[in-house]
Amino acid sequence: MxxxxxxxxxxxxxxxxxxxxxxxxxxxxxxxxxxxxxxxxxxxxxxxxxxxxxxxxxxxxxxxxxxxxxxxxxxxxxxxxxxxxxxxxxxxxxxAPTLPDRIDRVLTCPNSNCISRTEPVFSSFAVKQRQDELHLKCKYCEKEFAHSVVMAND
Missing domain, CATH: 3.30.70.140 (Aspartate carbamoyltransferase regulatory subunit, N-terminal domain)
Structure with a gap:
């Protein structure tokens, strides 16, 4: 107000x-x-x-x-x-939302070689908290990215 x-x-x-x-x-x-x-x-x-x-x-x-x-x-x-x-x-x-273990269907993997970019599959990331930073690991290419990298990609 x-x-x-x-x-x-x-x-x-x-x-x-x-x-x-x-x-x-x-x-x-x-x-x-x-x-x-x-x-x-x-x-x-x-x-x-x-x-x-x-x-x-x-x-x-x-x-x-x-x-x-x-x-x-x-x-x-x-x-x-x-x-x-x-x-x-x-x-x-x-x-109040709580950080999930996974986030599906929302983000795009920053790895240009990941199959999720070319195949008809839904994106899926494991969510990991490391000290004060959030990391996301792609289910398909198994690469881990800082939260900021994935966010900048979308």
Missing amino acids: TQDNKLQVEAIKRGTVIDHIPAQVGFKLLSLFRLTETDQRITIGLNLPSGELGRKDLIKIENTFLTDDQINQLAVYAPHATVNRIDDYNVVAKI
Whole structure:
């Protein structure tokens, strides 16, 4: 909310709100997770003021609820995001994504020789936490990449 207590992005009656997305990541999430492949209304807030992040993105999708797998895969891109399930304009569940063991069908392997780039298979990466850095290991070529390398590839 702003100083005069007005919502900057309109409330939804029923659906999902993904909040606390790092600024400049909202559009990437829409694309990677194919969230726009629906006929439901989607409201996007970009570079909104945030006490915690300075600036944040926000996505609201009416009449759509993410699966637990989808929610947890968000942690790779937005580790501090919250996913709110809305019913009758009220938050009925507030979920913090947890880092999954695998992320499937979302990313592209940066290895140009990987079969996932040319064969009709879905991408699949094992998620590994190393000290303060996230690494992703491709199921097919078995190469491991820093999170930032895979993100820059998509």
